[in-house]
Amino acid sequence: MLAGVRVLDMASLAAAPLVATYLGEFGADVVKIEQPRGGDPIRGWGAQKDGVGLMWKSVSRNKRSVTLDLRQPEGQDLARRLAATCDVVVANTRPHTLRRWGLDYERLRAVNRGIVMLHVTGFGLTGPKSDRPGFGTLGEAMSGFAHVTGEADAPPTLPPFMLADGVASLTAAYAVLTALYHRDVHGGDGQLIDVNLIDPLARLLEQSALTYDQLGTVQRRAGNRWDISAPRNTYRTKDDRWLAMSGSAPTIAMRIFRAIGRADLADDPDFADPVRRLARAREVDEAVADWVAGQTLDEAMAVFERAEIAAAPVYDVVGLLEDEQTRAREVFRRVDDPELGSMLVQSPVPRFSDHAGVVDSLGPRLGEHTDEVLGELLGLTEPELSDLRAQRVI
Numbered sequence: 001m002l003a004g005v006r007v008l009d010m011a012s013l014a015a016a017p018l019v020a021t022y023l024g025e026f027g028a029d030v031v032k033i034e035q036p037r038g039g040d041p042i043r044g045w046g047a048q049k050d051g052v053g054l055m056w057k058s059v060s061r062n063k064r065s066v067t068l069d070l071r072q073p074e075g076q077d078l079a080r081r082l083a084a085t086c087d088v089v090v091a092n093t094r095p096h097t098l099r100r101w102g103l104d105y106e107r108l109r110a111v112n113r114g115i116v117m118l119h120v121t122g123f124g125l126t127g128p129k130s131d132r133p134g135f136g137t138l139g140e141a142m143s144g145f146a147h148v149t150g151e152a153d154a155p156p157t158l159p160p161f162m163l164a165d166g167v168a169s170l171t172a173a174y175a176v177l178t179a180l181y182h183r184d185v186h187g188g189d190g191q192l193i194d195v196n197l198i199d200p201l202a203r204l205l206e207q208s209a210l211t212y213d214q215l216g217t218v219q220r221r222a223g224n225r226w227d228i229s230a231p232r233n234t235y236r237t238k239d240d241r242w243l244a245m246s247g248s249a250p251t252i253a254m255r256i257f258r259a260i261g262r263a264d265l266a267d268d269p270d271f272a273d274p275v276r277r278l279a280r281a282r283e284v285d286e287a288v289a290d291w292v293a294g295q296t297l298d299e300a301m302a303v304f305e306r307a308e309i310a311a312a313p314v315y316d317v318v319g320l321l322e323d324e325q326t327r328a329r330e331v332f333r334r335v336d337d338p339e340l341g342s343m344l345v346q347s348p349v350p351r352f353s354d355h356a357g358v359v360d361s362l363g364p365r366l367g368e369h370t371d372e373v374l375g376e377l378l379g380l381t382e383p384e385l386s387d388l389r390a391q392r393v394i
Contacts, residue, residue: 018169024062060363067367139164139197
């Protein structure tokens with residue numbers, strides 16, 4: 001679907017490189033630039049096996065690794081020449097550093113007017129904080145996510161995974177495709193896309209801003225409850241497992257009451273009316289929790305599935321991998337790898353009727369494709385490559 005699109009991934013760690021990953025899953029040729037010594041820090045991030053980073057293997061699927069020392073003028077020149085052959089450039093280096101290296105949008109646009117450049121930063125390219133370093137944790141804090149996550153009497157809670165980076169990457173991916181559509185369908189130029197780690201997550205939390213603006217109230221932590229729906233929580237079963245439930249639709253809430261033997265609540269206006277029910281959310285939760293506590297997980301789920309109630313087991317990773325729906329949809333696939341033998345990774349998420357996403361290869365060795373790419377795209381000869389290697393440019 002994206003065959004013929006070439007992406008230059010000059011970024012590191014998570015949010016920006018993930019955008020290149022998504023494009024590569026649907027046919028884009030992704031060339032990843034890394035520093036010759038050490039490479040992308042995500043190579044050493046998280047769990048390792050035999051010195052190989054597992055997250056690196058998945059985030060850098062379908063990419064070709066080229067080493068260039070961007071701190072040297074020769075490396076910067078090679079990066080600009082590569083950008084001239086590409087449709088998309090992905091970066092997350094701080095703005096003043098990119099300008100110093102001559103790899104900012106204005107310089108790249110001078111060599112390729114059609115370039116679409118995505119620049120992901122902690123705070124964005126404008127404003128007083130624009131040149132400050134930032135990671136996803138700051139986005140999760142400043143967006144309001146941590147403030148509303150956790151129990152009411154507990155501290156603000158950060159997620160144990162790269163939430164802000166992931167949300168930013170999804171926003172940025174559709175922005176890149178929109179810019180390419182504008183260029184290729186409407187005949188426009190390329191353009192610079194500015195995405196930070198705060199705004200995309202704040203968009204998902206927009207209800208807090210809307211409520212504050214119109215009602216003057218500030219959302220507080222409430223555990224698993226949410227003040228737009230009841231019941232909505234996690235519930236412990238008799239066999240010490242957990243299930244999650246949402247009664248967001250009024251019809252679902254009524255089915256829940258009847259399924260747990262509390263038809264009286266369905267007939268009571270204080271519980272049947274969605275707005276009045278919220279005022280008695282604690283009583284609703286207690287009724288559901290009492291019933292669930294008397295059932296095993298399998299028993300409770302059997303009742304809820306028969307009644308067409310929105311409930312699901314709270315899985316650990318083993319439960320996720322073994323679930324019949326996950327298996328039927330082949331959500332995870334095993335990919336051969338020269339370093340690990342093989343590895344189970346998640347398949348590309350979007351499903352198209354006429355095209356399937358691909359995972360041809362997992363994260364490559366550092367600089368594995370340097371000679372191949374510089375020869376193919378820039379026409380460098382073996383003596384030239386040897387000279388660059390002697391200078392430690394590549």
